[in-house]
Amino acid sequence: MILAQEKLTELLQAYPPERQHTLAVFQDIQKECGYLPKEHIVAAADYLKVPLSQAYAMATFYHTFSLTPRGKHVIKVCDGTACHIKDSKGVLQSLERLLGVGLGGTDADGLFTIETVACLGCCALAPAMQIGEEYYGNLTDEIIAEVIADYRRREAGEVVA
Amino acid sequence: MTVNLMIDGLACEAAPGQHVLDVARQNGVEIPTLCHHEALAGQACCRLCVVEIEEASGSRDVVVSCTYPAKEGLKVSTNSEQVRRLRRTVLTLLAERAPLAEGALPAYCQEYGVTGYDLRFTVDKDEKCILCGLCTKACAELGNSAIETTLRGVDKQVAPPFDEPPAACIGCASCAEVCPTGAIACEDADGVRTIWEKEFELLRCEACGKPFATAEELAWLKERLLDTELNLAYCPSCRGKMSLKDLT
Numbered sequence: 001m002i003l004a005q006e007k008l009t010e011l012l013q014a015y016p017p018e019r020q021h022t023l024a025v026f027q028d029i030q031k032e033c034g035y036l037p038k039e040h041i042v043a044a045a046d047y048l049k050v051p052l053s054q055a056y057a058m059a060t061f062y063h064t065f066s067l068t069p070r071g072k073h074v075i076k077v078c079d080g081t082a083c084h085i086k087d088s089k090g091v092l093q094s095l096e097r098l099l100g101v102g103l104g105g106t107d108a109d110g111l112f113t114i115e116t117v118a119c120l121g122c123c124a125l126a127p128a129m130q131i132g133e134e135y136y137g138n139l140t141d142e143i144i145a146e147v148i149a150d151y152r153r154r155e156a157g158e159v160v161a
Numbered sequence: 162m163t164v165n166l167m168i169d170g171l172a173c174e175a176a177p178g179q180h181v182l183d184v185a186r187q188n189g190v191e192i193p194t195l196c197h198h199e200a201l202a203g204q205a206c207c208r209l210c211v212v213e214i215e216e217a218s219g220s221r222d223v224v225v226s227c228t229y230p231a232k233e234g235l236k237v238s239t240n241s242e243q244v245r246r247l248r249r250t251v252l253t254l255l256a257e258r259a260p261l262a263e264g265a266l267p268a269y270c271q272e273y274g275v276t277g278y279d280l281r282f283t284v285d286k287d288e289k290c291i292l293c294g295l296c297t298k299a300c301a302e303l304g305n306s307a308i309e310t311t312l313r314g315v316d317k318q319v320a321p322p323f324d325e326p327p328a329a330c331i332g333c334a335s336c337a338e339v340c341p342t343g344a345i346a347c348e349d350a351d352g353v354r355t356i357w358e359k360e361f362e363l364l365r366c367e368a369c370g371k372p373f374a375t376a377e378e379l380a381w382l383k384e385r386l387l388d389t390e391l392n393l394a395y396c397p398s399c400r401g402k403m404s405l406k407d408l409t
Binding site: 038041051052053054055056057060061 | 305306310312322
């Protein structure tokens, strides 16, 4: 989703035009769009007076930023040490079966994208994953299936409403 | 004010804070480097210039000489067995990263007896770049910040934004000029310079007629030298032979 010029201007002007705000601006853009569209990186670099090469370098350096469109919900499967030992790979396989797409992919409905993160910081809940702002822990195949089904029901409900 | 230090048993004088590498070179002691450039100092990236030091206090260490400050009573050993062993390791790793690197890297490998790299550690067999960052620094200081290191970890590379021919590039070729491993392709042929997949028309020197700079580069220079009366249409070689009067 590309922001309208007016909306983008409003987003940028929430910050003074200085390079130190680059990451904050990128975070805001990604929150709105789900990823960093090329034209918005260009606009942000121009506004913040940062060379485009450096803005692009920052956008590609941080794992949290995506330069390609992602699903409506980004599933972050924790692959930190504790989750790794508690079979985070099994969580990924379970999601792959349910969504028909592998790590880094977006499902056919454009609803989910599967990613991994190094650690969510909730090791006591291992294996864990994060969808949007929600955390899900002590995952089993059954719990994962229920969580995904729940999201799908909600989406279907939204469409009907 | 000067400080006195010993480099390989040779008594040397240095300005306080002057880097050990520069002091050594001034005194004829050669230390190998790849990422060091006099005009763009402070990279401290290739680690080839490691030396052993002993402080006046007696504490010993291994440091990179290109950024280590000269101090009173410092003893530096630039070619000890330990130093050579460390340099062999550095060279092995760099050569494995960039098997096709040209110039000083393969020459140093030969000098230090580094042969038969372990290709298990080679990510790209066609790689020439050791990611020292001299090109991006040159671009930021002499050019127009057209290139940067992008991505990270094993995927890190030097590239223009979005891997497209960079709009900001003025074709000055500073990046290719400073690259120690010949990793940046730049070709001048038939009055056209091709670099970063962009083509620039080369202007001819008004005195000798040789193609020497791009129009974009001269326009950019003019912009920076706001009040200049200098005629920029002469190549550096001809400019050197002219008086200031000829140039204005």
